Amino acid sequence: MTGRSGDRVGAPFRFDYDSPVLRYGADCVADLADELDRQGFERALVVCGSTVGSTPAVMDPVRSGLGDKLADVFDGTTPEKRLSTALDARDAYREHDADVLVSLGGGSSLDVAKAVSVLAAGGHARDAAAQEFAETGTLSADGDLDPIVAVPTTLAGADLSVVAGLNAHPDSGLVDEAVSGGLSDRRLMPRAVCYDPALVAxxxxxxxxxxxxxxxxxxxxxxxxxxxxxxxxxxxxxxxxxxxxxxxxxxxxxxxxxxxxxxxxxxxxxxxxxxxxxxxxxxxxxxxxxxxxxxxxxxxxxxxxxxxxxxxxxxxxxxxxxxxxxxxxxxxxxxxxxxxxxxxxxxxxxxxxxxxxxxxxxxxxxxxxxxxxxxxxxxxxxxxxxxxxxxxxxxxxxxxxxxxx
CATH class of the missing domain: 1.20.1090.10 (Dehydroquinate synthase-like - alpha domain)
Incomplete structure (x- = not known):
């Protein structure tokens, strides 16, 4: 294609990318416990929305695939991707002594899981997290972030990403006015993504x-x-x-x-x-x-x-x-x-x-x-x-x- 309009062959470039483990195939969620074991994780909190969480055709294969590595399911995510939801999920993550987040569903569940990862690592109290987000539109944390494994059930393509959207609303009692922001950090890339056509179906x-x-x-x-x-x-x-x-x-x-x-x-x-x-x-x-x-x-x-x-x-x-x-x-x-x-x-x-x-x-x-x-x-x-x-x-x-x- 050299010489064609718009071609960039020979142009200098820098490509910096940390790829997750990518698993693909029908019924590959059956191997979730194997993937967690390979990466040294023991207790998974599944993060999803209420519709996914109440759909046996989705949850049964995931529960079976995780086996005794399933600590619990938090099914409270919404398309609004609220900070209050992430804080509630963080509390559940701590309560069940989990060491890995499994985001299940669409992009909103993955974004909330990423916020949970930052909140868990940063040790944010609820009021402190709300204040930081209101003032900066983001959240910070030092050191390693808690790991995420993504299991998408839609086709939006939010999985291989180091960013996440996040919002806060006054009805949560955390902020005085609506705040729209997000997270961006290379540590937010999932450790693994499982693409299962049978689950997406x-x-x-x-x-x-x-x-x-x-x-x-x-x-x-x-x-x-x-x-x-x-x-x-x-x-x-x-x-x-x-x-x-x-x-x-x-x-x-x-x-x-x-x-x-x-x-x-x-x-x-x-x-x-x-x-x-x-x-x-x-x-x-x-x-x-x-x-x-x-x-x-x-x-x-x-x-x-x-x-x-x-x-x-x-x-x-x-x-x-x-x-x-x-x-x-x-x-x-x-x-x-x-x-x-x-x-x-x-x-x-x-x-x-x-x-x-x-x-x-x-x-x-x-x-x-x-x-x-x-x-x-x-x-x-x-x-x-x-x-x-x-x-x-x-x-x-x-x-x-x-x-x-």
């Missing part, structure tokens, strides 16, 4: 579809990000091909192990190396996702589904955006217009999943809100990782939002 189709668009866009952005590397090029390109074909099949057929196998392999690959110490390959689509969900009821996967084609069309009008590499990865490399072919391929995946294609159809901002949303998008940390040469302005964002409405 228990998740309802609508949940999988929404989360899938978020995970899929991670691969898209990783290829055009300003800090892309040959390592992430390889994993994201291969992952996108598996992901795109697999998601179309998932949209057409039943949610089965067979349909999920290529999807989960694609998810694993597009995540590899995207969340690194001090940097990430997430970019403008994810910045839009944050802007559209900040204060609005729209689910992030739905937000991605609506805006991704419009963001890409704007991006390709301004810069190369490595359109050839993206087109090859998505199986449309022979198209006369690779940029438009990429946009159409992304829209095709969205449509195959039955996701919305208009902001008017989701519980998001109205046109009068677009200026405020645009400010949030351009100020988002991920926007700084836009493709080289793309200077995203609030006027640009508003135009994209109007086109998506």
């Amino acid at each position: 228990t998740t309802p189709r609508d949940v999988l579809a929404g989360s899938a668009m978020n995970g899929f866009d991670k691969g898209i952005e990783t290829l055009y990000a300003a800090n892309a590397t040959p390592v992430t090029d390889a994993t994201a390109a291969r992952g996108l091909g598996l992901f795109a074909d697999g998601l179309r099949e998932l949209g057409r057929g039943d949610v089965t192990v067979d349909t999920l196998e290529p999807v989960l392999e694609g998810l694993l690959l597009v995540q590899y190396g995207i969340s690194r110490p001090d940097e990430t390959t997430l970019s403008v689509i994810h910045a839009f996702g944050h802007g559209l969900t900040d204060g609005y009821a729209v689910q992030q996967g739905a937000a991605h589904a609506v805006v991704a084609p419009h963001v890409l069309r704007h991006l390709f009008a301004e810069v190369d955006g490595r359109r050839d590499l993206l087109a090859d990865a998505l199986g449309v490399g022979t198209a006369d217009d690779p940029a438009e072919a990429v946009v159409e391929a992304v829209a095709d995946v969205r449509d195959a999943l039955g996701l919305p294609d208009s902001l008017e159809d989701v519980a998001g901002p109205e046109p009068d809100d677009f200026p405020a949303v645009a400010e949030t998008v351009v100020e988002d940390a991920f926007a700084a990782n836009a493709p080289r040469g793309l200077d995203l302005t609030t006027d640009d964002v508003e135009a994209i939002l109007r086109a998506a409405y």
Whole structure:
């Protein structure tokens, strides 16, 4: 591919990444106790939401896989990812003398588990944790953090990550006003991630579809990000091909192990190396996702589904955006217009999943809100990782939002 537009062969790069142990395969949760034993862990607290915690098709294989290493289950996580929830889970972690957290479910459970890891290591009292979070928007801890093993049941791709979102609300009694923040620390990378198609197949189709668009866009952005590397090029390109074909099949057929196998392999690959110490390959689509969900009821996967084609069309009008590499990865490399072919391929995946294609159809901002949303998008940390040469302005964002409405 040397000499093609957007190619970076020969460009200097630095790739710093601590990969977890990756376990993949149908029914691989049966080996959870084996993985914990290999890593020297004895007592696991499972951290999940109430729906997962009350679903035998999910919990029974996990309980069986952990065996006598299961200390207890904390099933109180919510999509709001509250500091109060993390503090309650930390207390349960201590009460049961656990030495490893097993996050089970979607990204919110993993984020809460990461906050538990920091809170357990830092020895934060509740009031002290609330004060620090209110003042700084984050939490600190010295030394080693308590370990996490992730078992995802959705397709959002939050697993291979060193960051976590966290929020606090006055109704918890911990803070006087709402605080939105998060954690970022290389020690937050899980020690192991277990990708089990049989377990993910228990998740309802609508949940999988929404989360899938978020995970899929991670691969898209990783290829055009300003800090892309040959390592992430390889994993994201291969992952996108598996992901795109697999998601179309998932949209057409039943949610089965067979349909999920290529999807989960694609998810694993597009995540590899995207969340690194001090940097990430997430970019403008994810910045839009944050802007559209900040204060609005729209689910992030739905937000991605609506805006991704419009963001890409704007991006390709301004810069190369490595359109050839993206087109090859998505199986449309022979198209006369690779940029438009990429946009159409992304829209095709969205449509195959039955996701919305208009902001008017989701519980998001109205046109009068677009200026405020645009400010949030351009100020988002991920926007700084836009493709080289793309200077995203609030006027640009508003135009994209109007086109998506």
